[in-house]
Structures are given as structure tokens and as C-alpha cells.
Amino acid sequence: MKSVLCTLIVIFFLHSNITAQVDWDNPKNLKILKKEELRANMRAFSFSLGVRCYYCHDDSKGRKLSEIDFSSDVKPTKQIARTMIKMSNSINKDFISEVRKIDENAISVACNTCHRGATEPKHITQILSEEYSNGGVEQSISRFDELREIYYARGTYDFSENTLNWFGYDLLGKEKYADAINIFQKNIELFPKSGNVYDSMGEAFMKNGDKNKAIEYYEKSLELNPQNKNAVDMLKKLREEN
Template identity: 35%
Template sequence: MGGTPARRRTEPCYHFPPLYQEMCMKRFSLVSTLVGVFVLTVAISAQAPQGGGGRGGGGRGGRGGAEPQGGAAPPAQGRGGPQVPTPKNLQFFPKDMTGAQILPIMQNFNAALGVNCTYCHNAEPPVDRPGNDFASDDKETKKKARVMLAMARDVNMKLQAELGKPAAELTNVQCVTCHRGVAIPKQLVAIMMETAGKDGINKAVQQYQDLRKQYYGAQAYDFSDATLFAAANQSLAMNKPDDAIAFAQLNLAYHATSARSYQVMSQAYQRKMDKDKAIQALEKAAEIDPMNQGYKNQLQQLKAGA
């Protein structure tokens, strides 16, 4: 719907003991400390083995540009830690990285994009399932991941070189910087406009409600009144007053004191030549924001028939 995939609810490729499960439930808790490492290849190659960080929350496993090959390997951490295959076909990461070094990076890719191992790899859980081929390059998503990893690395190195600051003083570009927990990092207003244009305003309204239930409280989308206000304005600019009214009404269902939603609704009613409803909406805007002289002036002009 509208070009944004539903959040995956698949079984993780790696099975974690209770400690790992608890850690995985914390959204993006270690993204800044682990994923920030991968953008500089030298730093990655020096990384010590780790047993797991990131998030597998909601039953999602690791993901990304590393390619572990199925098969037995020493566990990432003793006493029931996940069995990590020996990495093969590494093209972005140093070829001598171990499975224990790769795993936490994969977990953070999973957290950053909200996907499972299968998003990039030809594999299904469990990790030692016959036929799993983590080294395969068949999936386009894996090829794209390598391109984007190189892009993030190059951006960070260029910033460090041209700004003359050490890496520790710069904000690194990471997967999560843009993706924020979704595989396709579109702005919510863009999703709304795409769905409304393709499938109609009712589908867009339903999609917003579904996404809000699924992602509210996460960093994936902006559910403030700014998003639907922008969608209403864009609809009005496209001469779709009914869509503008629907977006404004939806906004008010969640943000009852959004004066600007009433104001754009008034403009939409004026476009529809419904003066009475236009006045009512603008009166409500002025009531909510009595210090806004612009609303008062517009209301005066509207009542005067200007």
C-alpha cells in the first residue's frame, strides 16, 4: 500500500538465550556504538568479537552487507550463544573478520532497517538449515547494501577530511540515520500523497492509521501534526480540496488543537464554494490560537465576502 512494505514478523535466523532476547527488545540501543564502527573499514577490522547487541525485536534476525556461509563455527559467546557461521564472500568488510565480529553488525543492520536475514540473504531460520547460502549474491538487496555501505563510509571519510575534525567529533552517517527502522525510508507525507494519488484518499487515511498503530513511539515516521498538515496543503495545491479536508480531519482526530489544520480546512471549503463551513473552520482556528492575527484577518475578509 503506497509503496511502503509492512513490517516483517518473521522468525530470526539466530536463536538467542534470554539475555540476548532482552537486549534485542531495546530499539536501536547499540546502533550508534556498533554500526558507527562499520563506516570506517579500519575500525571494523580492529573490532573485537562480541556476543550480540542490536535488536532482533519482534522476531527479526540480522541483515546486511556481510555474507556468512552456512556451517558450524565456534559460538559467538559461551554457554548457549548463537552459533555463527564462518563468513565467506566478504567484499565490503575485511576478509579476515570472524563470524563473532560480523554478527553484531548484522544485528544492527536488522534494527536499522527493521528486516530479517532473508531480506538480503538466501537463507531461512535456523541458521544451519540445509540449503542456506549466506554467501550468495543472488538478491539485489544485498548488492544494494554493499553500495550503500560504501556510500556511508565515503561520506564519513570525506567529512572528516574536509572539515578537519577527528571522527569522534563528527556525527557519522549510519544506516539508521536515514532508515530509522524501515527498509524503504520514505517520509510519511510522501507515502500519504503517493497512496492518495494511486488508491484514493480513503486508502491513505487507513494506511496512516495502520502505520501509526505499528510505528508510533518509534523513530520511523513523524506522527506530529506537521505531516498531515503538509499532506492537506499539498492536496490543496493539487486542486484536491476533498483530500485536503480528509487529511485535515484525520489530523484533528489525533491533534485536536492543531489550529492550522482548521485553517487549511477552511481554505479547502472555500475552494469548494462552501462559505459557511469555511467560516466555521476558520473560527475554530482563531479560537484555538487567539494570538494569530492572520487567522483573524482571514476570518474578517471571509465574512465580509472578500
């Protein structure tokens, strides 16, 4: 209870600090938003993109709130943000409204719908694939670790076993067997109790022509998840071939 109260006090001071140092009542350069909407929108923008105010606002005199020139349009990100406001408004007004009458319960598209705490709203599998094309499997793994370090539990990216499992299967489909094995190995390290990640590794070894390893991993998968019918079938097949 005490710590909740402390947190509330800290949030209150942080909030009143921003409120006090920014002149919300005399905007000089609003092209889209109304004065009354300004404060809530600026907080939502910062939160949705995971950035501070100076990401979009002129900080040539310094990054303290009192030093930032909020009216200035020098930062390209501020211009992009204006385009994004227009885009979001149009999506809601012209399209979402056709699906459901816009009322207080309507689901509307906002910055966070796409951005979820990142400036570039990319899916993590897209990031991993790009790193793979640029620098191979090691580069995707180190980027994955980096993102996990920064964004874990923030909801920006999916760090469940599904992500590396998807990426490993993508590589398997491209016949990059050794790289897929590397990715599944990483998934096993992160999720050692999941029967599914061992099953994927079994398939990768099978495709790579390593039957003994395939049997080993399918057995492990079955041990962790006795319901895994695929592992039963694969083991039967692999043993018949032996």
C-alpha cells in the same frame, strides 16, 4: 527496578542466543567488512532496516539462525547491502571529511541516517502522494493508518499533525479541494485540540467557496488558540464579504 532487571536478562539471553548460534569467528565470504566489525554491523543493519537476519541471508533451509547460510550470496538484498556499505563509506571518507575532521565526535552517515527502521527510506509525504496517484484520497488515508499502526513512536515516520497538514496543503495547491478537506478532517480527528488543524480546514472551505463552514472552522481555531492572528484576519475578511 525488577522489570528493568527482567528486561536486561531477556536482552542478554536474546543477544547471547544470536551470539551462540552464529559462527562469527570464521567468515568465509567477506568482501568489505573486517571480521572484528562483523557482529556490530549485522546488528546495526537489522536494527536500521527493521528486519531479521534472513532479509539478506539465505533462508532456503529455514529461518532459524542455525539453518541460515550466512556465507551464501543468493539474496539480492545482501548484494545491495554491500553497495550500501561502499556508498556510506565513500560519503564519509570523500565528503563528510571535507566538512569536519573525522574523529570520535564526528557525525557520520550510517544505514540508520537514511533508513530509520524501514527497508525503503522514503519520506511519509512521498508515500502518501504515491498512494494518492494510485488510488485517491481514501487510499492515502488507509496507508497512513496502516503505517501509524506499525511504526508509531519508532521514529521512522513523522506522525505529528505536520504530515497531514503538509499533504492537505499540497492537495489545496493542486485545487483538489474536496480531497484536501478529507485530509484535514482526518487531522482534526487525530489532533482535536490543535488550533492549527482547524485553521487549515477553514482555508480549505474558503477556497472551496463555503464561507459559512470557513467561518465556523476559523472560529474554532481561534477558540483553541486565541493568538491565531491569521484566523482573526480571515474572519474579518469573510464577514466583510458576507
